[in-house]
Amino acid sequence: MSLPLAGVRVLDLTQVYAGPTCTRILSDLGAEVIKLEGLKRTDITRNFIMPENDSQGDFWNHAGYFQERNSGKKSVTLDFNDPEAVELAKALVPHVDIVAESFTPRVMAKFGLDYESLKQIKPEIIMVSLSGYGQTGPWRDFTAYGMGLEPASGISSVTGYRDGPPLRTGISFTDPYSGVVGAGAVLAALVYRRRTGKGQYIDLSEQESAIPVVGHAVMDFALNGRNSQRIGNRSHWYAPQGCYPCKGDDAWLVLTVRDDAEWAAFCGAVEHPEWVPDERFADVLVRLANHDALDALIASWTREQDKIEAMHLLQKAGVIAAAVLNAKEALLDPHLKERGLYETIDQEGIGPRPVPRQVGARFSAFETDSRRPAPKLGEHNREVLQGLLGLSDEAIARLEEQNVIGDTPRGTPAGDIPLDVLRMFVQWPTSTFLQMGSIAALETEYKHDLGIDQ
Amino acid sequence: MPEAALEGIRVVDLSQGIAGPYCTRLLADLGAEVIKIEPPEGDLTRRLGPFPHDLPHDDKGGLFFHLNTNKKSVTLDIETQSGRVVLRKLLANADVLVESEAPGRLAEIGLGYDNLKVEFPDLIYCSVTPFGQTGPYRDYSGNSLTCMALSGLMYITGDPDKEPLCTGGEPADYFGALQAWVAILAALEHRAQTGEGQQIDVSILDSLGCANEYNSTMYAYLGAIRKRFYSRHHIPTYPSEIFPCKDGHIVAVGGATGFPLMMAVLIEQPELETNVLFQNLWMRTIQWQQFEEILRPYLDEHDWQDLLTRAQELRMPFAAVLDARSLLENEHLRERGFFAEVEHPEMGRVPVVAHPFKMSETPLRVGRSPLLGEHSAQVLEALGYDAGDQLILRERGIA
Numbered sequence: 124m125s126l127p128l129a130g131v132r133v134l135d136l137t138q139v140y141a142g143p144t145c146t147r148i149l150s151d152l153g154a155e156v157i158k159l160e161g162l163k164r165t166d167i168t169r170n171f172i173m174p175e176n177d178s179q180g181d182f183w184n185h186a187g188y189f190q191e192r193n194s195g196k197k198s199v200t201l202d203f204n205d206p207e208a209v210e211l212a213k214a215l216v217p218h219v220d221i222v223a224e225s226f227t228p229r230v231m232a233k234f235g236l237d238y239e240s241l242k243q244i245k246p247e248i249i250m251v252s253l254s255g256y257g258q259t260g261p262w263r264d265f266t267a268y269g270m271g272l273e274p275a276s277g278i279s280s281v282t283g284y285r286d287g288p289p290l291r292t293g294i295s296f297t298d299p300y301s302g303v304v305g306a307g308a309v310l311a312a313l314v315y316r317r318r319t320g321k322g323q324y325i326d327l328s329e330q331e332s333a334i335p336v337v338g339h340a341v342m343d344f345a346l347n348g349r350n351s352q353r354i355g356n357r358s359h360w361y362a363p364q365g366c367y368p369c370k371g372d373d374a375w376l377v378l379t380v381r382d383d384a385e386w387a388a389f390c391g392a393v394e395h396p397e398w399v400p401d402e403r404f405a406d407v408l409v410r411l412a413n414h415d416a417l418d419a420l421i422a423s424w425t426r427e428q429d430k431i432e433a434m435h436l437l438q439k440a441g442v443i444a445a446a447v448l449n450a451k452e453a454l455l456d457p458h459l460k461e462r463g464l465y466e467t468i469d470q471e472g473i474g475p476r477p478v479p480r481q482v483g484a485r486f487s488a489f490e491t492d493s494r495r496p497a498p499k500l501g502e503h504n505r506e507v508l509q510g511l512l513g514l515s516d517e518a519i520a521r522l523e524e525q526n527v528i529g530d531t532p533r534g535t536p537a538g539d540i541p542l543d544v545l546r547m548f549v550q551w552p553t554s555t556f557l558q559m560g561s562i563a564a565l566e567t568e569y570k571h572d573l574g575i576d577q
Numbered sequence: 578m579p580e581a582a583l584e585g586i587r588v589v590d591l592s593q594g595i596a597g598p599y600c601t602r603l604l605a606d607l608g609a610e611v612i613k614i615e616p617p618e619g620d621l622t623r624r625l626g627p628f629p630h631d632l633p634h635d636d637k638g639g640l641f642f643h644l645n646t647n648k649k650s651v652t653l654d655i656e657t658q659s660g661r662v663v664l665r666k667l668l669a670n671a672d673v674l675v676e677s678e679a680p681g682r683l684a685e686i687g688l689g690y691d692n693l694k695v696e697f698p699d700l701i702y703c704s705v706t707p708f709g710q711t712g713p714y715r716d717y718s719g720n721s722l723t724c725m726a727l728s729g730l731m732y733i734t735g736d737p738d739k740e741p742l743c744t745g746g747e748p749a750d751y752f753g754a755l756q757a758w759v760a761i762l763a764a765l766e767h768r769a770q771t772g773e774g775q776q777i778d779v780s781i782l783d784s785l786g787c788a789n790e791y792n793s794t795m796y797a798y799l800g801a802i803r804k805r806f807y808s809r810h811h812i813p814t815y816p817s818e819i820f821p822c823k824d825g826h827i828v829a830v831g832g833a834t835g836f837p838l839m840m841a842v843l844i845e846q847p848e849l850e851t852n853v854l855f856q857n858l859w860m861r862t863i864q865w866q867q868f869e870e871i872l873r874p875y876l877d878e879h880d881w882q883d884l885l886t887r888a889q890e891l892r893m894p895f896a897a898v899l900d901a902r903s904l905l906e907n908e909h910l911r912e913r914g915f916f917a918e919v920e921h922p923e924m925g926r927v928p929v930v931a932h933p934f935k936m937s938e939t940p941l942r943v944g945r946s947p948l949l950g951e952h953s954a955q956v957l958e959a960l961g962y963d964a965g966d967q968l969i970l971r972e973r974g975i976a
Contacts, residue, residue: 125771127763128766148759152763167833170813171791172795172799174799175798187797188794188812190794191794255894257935259912259913261912262909265889265896266832266892268832268896270814270817270830270896271830271895274819274826274828274896274898275896275897275898277904278744278746280898280900282734282743282744283742283745284735284739289826290808292744293730293732293734293790294733294788294789294792296748296788299752299788299790300752300755303759303788304934307755307759307762308933308936310763310766311582312939314762314765314766315582317769319580321938322938323936323938324936324937325934325935325937326934327935328934331913331915331932331933332934334915335930337904338643339627339639339640339643339747340745340901341905342627343901346627346639346927347627347630347631350900350901351900351901353745355742356722356740356742358722359626366731366740366741366743375726377722377723377726438714438717443722444723445724445726445727449803449804450732450733450795450796451796452729453729454797458708458712458713458727459782459786461712461713462711462780464783464787465793476798477797479786479789479793482759482787483779483784483786483787484703484756484759484760484779484784486767486776486777487775487777488764488771488775551811552862553799555859555863556811559863560737561737561804561809562804562811563802565800565802568800569797569799
């Protein structure tokens with residue numbers, strides 16, 4: 124069973140979240156992805172989330188954050204501060220179909236690795252640049268983090284409690300979003316190349332890629348001059364809709380009632396048939412007008428309910444409802460489990476852990492390759508540099524000696540950070556997070572609960 | 578006109594709502610011929626606003642417009658046998674079918690994948706539904722809110738002392754759209770190599786769940802259950818939060834090189850470089866109230882444009898908090914031509930939220946949404962139905 128991108132090779136210069144999501148999707152679909160990192164510029168996410176918070180040994184090969192987005196890739200270390208490394212990267216170009224990068228726009232040109240240069244080396248190359256604000260326009264040189272791009276794309280302007288300030292999603296929303304967009308853009312370019320033999324350049328602005336999510340708000344302003352509004356968990360179209368407290372600590376249920384039939388179904392399911400004819404809630408107009416009173420009424424019922432049981436009760440009656448799950452509950456949810464959203468990946472030195480898939484769809488003709496470990500730093504130096512470029516053992520030894528390639532981080536471009544300092548930094552103050560309230564619980568038996576205690 | 582990436586690909590689109598239609602919009606913008614099959618009363622989103630001046634009209638829905646550019650609209654009642662005969666003729670020359678009905682619904686009327694695969698072995702049949710075609714919740718109904726709740730993302734969004742919050746803009750549907758679009762393109766590659774079609778099962782919940790960043794990993798590696806905590810992260814990037822400023826809001830981010838010096842320089846108190854909250858990331862993260870007491874007064878006195886420009890000069894990734902108005906008026910987006918304008922026969926000049934990426938050789942197409950049934954005659958005629966046939970199909974309420 125061959126995967127659709129078998130035989131496609133990707134040179135991956137991306138780091139952190141958006142770019143690595145794009146290339147991991149290509150990898151799961153069968154592409155061979157060669158990830159380039161510098162010893163002084165390792166992917167920073169190799170420092171994020173150590174198993175058991177343990178930063179001993181080669182911790183940079185154990186990070187959970189890195190694993191999620193780099194499963195199945197090959198790792199080659201080439202330090203771009205070294206001209207020889209840049210030449211080696213260029214020498215790889217004829218062997219690849221796709222180059223992916225996520226630097227700010229001027230960087231690739233500085234290295235002579237911009238599209239115009241790559242095209243000279245290999246005319247049919249497909250190159251995708253994922254940057255915060257794109258390759259043109261007055262903001263093109265802005266540095267960008269994912270946490271700034273969700274607000275810059277407009278999404279935060281419609282996210283927040285009613286009459287409250289704009290808020291951000293608990294994830295760096297535009298990173299995974301633009302990562303999936305990038306994978307689709309590359310696939311479209313591959314379809315075109317198959318037909319015509321021609322490559323091309325893809326300019327992906329992570330800000331722009333997510334603006335379509337607020338298409339409704341943009342069109343409302345364009346058509347009516349009405350600016351973005353924050354409506355909490357309510358709906359533009361249906362009432363009631365909201366998030367209601369349930370029995371237990373921090374337990375919540377969301378639900379949406381769209382029409383009279385669903386309202387009657389809801390009242391029946393919660394055994395309050397007298398609410399159906401109640402004139403405050405009897406039709407779609409008064410349900411909207413009396414939303415606050417309706418919320419109080421619904422909460423008077425939900426407060427006495429278990430959120431999971433309430434979800435099933437309402438869904439079986441035909442009402443849109445769902446329990447608000449925390450990470451543990453989502454990992455253990457029977458539906459997500461049967462769907463296989465989390466794949467168990469067994470990484471050397473870490474043991475089996477559930478990792479979310481990055482390709483969301485399930486295919487009847489093939490199964491995506493999404494259970495492979497992430498590469499150790501420099502794990503494939505020899506395989507790639509000798510296999511593709513034919514470097515001799517002596518040449519490899521010399522590059523290792525000169526620290527152009529290697530298997531151990533060597534600080535940052537700004538300066539050397541001793542590994543022991545980094546070891547302290549990569550341990551997270553989890554018990555303090557618990558006191559602050561940014562962590563709801565810190566459980567010691569979690570491996571048992573997840574069924575991954577070997 | 579330059580060639581389009583998906584030229585020659587034909588998509589029969591039975592989907593309604595947001596996820597399916599945004600997926601097929603991306604295919605249409607890339608040059609595929611997307612034939613949108615609508616029930617005679619039209620796609621559900623034709624009845625949802627925003628409408629100009631809030632006056633409902635089948636062809637003037639702003640959301641419908643946004644989700645359906647460059648498509649052809651054909652009305653067809655596939656609940657009737659006669660309607661399904663027409664649909665099968667269309668499928669004979671189609672590459673892709675996209676649908677968003679409840680699982681099993683189309684099989685009931687002979688249009689499930691198993692009903693079609695013998696007749697159309699190279700057809701790519703993509704279903705986009707809230708919970709997918711399998712699993713205990715497959716028959717449940719859902720929307721972006723339920724997917725946010727079950728994915729674990731809602732629990733970590735919002736203020737710790739308030740209820741969990743759903744991200745605005747129906748985010749799960751858009752993630753579902755993207756994953757369906759990627760899957761269809763991958764299936765087209767598979768078909769080019771093998772000649773075979775297939776069934777694709779996209780769950781909108783799975784699609785959002787793929788994007789949990791490190792929420793499940795914090796539990797699977799540390800046993801830590803994340804909780805919503807304003808707009809803040811555990812990964813070492815504090816502040817990275819939306820703060821009020823003089824004329825609105827600003828995202829203040831130190832980035833890789835902002836602390837301790839650049840942030841101190843930005844707020845015109847360079848002596849703070851030696852302050853422990855500027856020196857030590859975790860200290861700043863934990864004692865965030867004290868850090869905010871230093872930062873907020875300065876932000877309160879400055880405009881977002883000014884803060885953004887100066888922070889970026891200091892190589893700190895500050896960012897703007899844009900809303901619908903400021904997006905449409907944004908100079909950067911304007912120079913990149915992000916909001917194109919098209920002429921719509923019922924609405925006049927309308928801005929289009931254009932493309933999530935730019936391609937050098939096969940630029941994505943800018944276009945408008947179709948009027949209800951605008952292409953019925955053209956498409957039926959191409960299938961061999963003459964004017965007399967079309968009249969009968971029309972009179973019987975089938976087309």
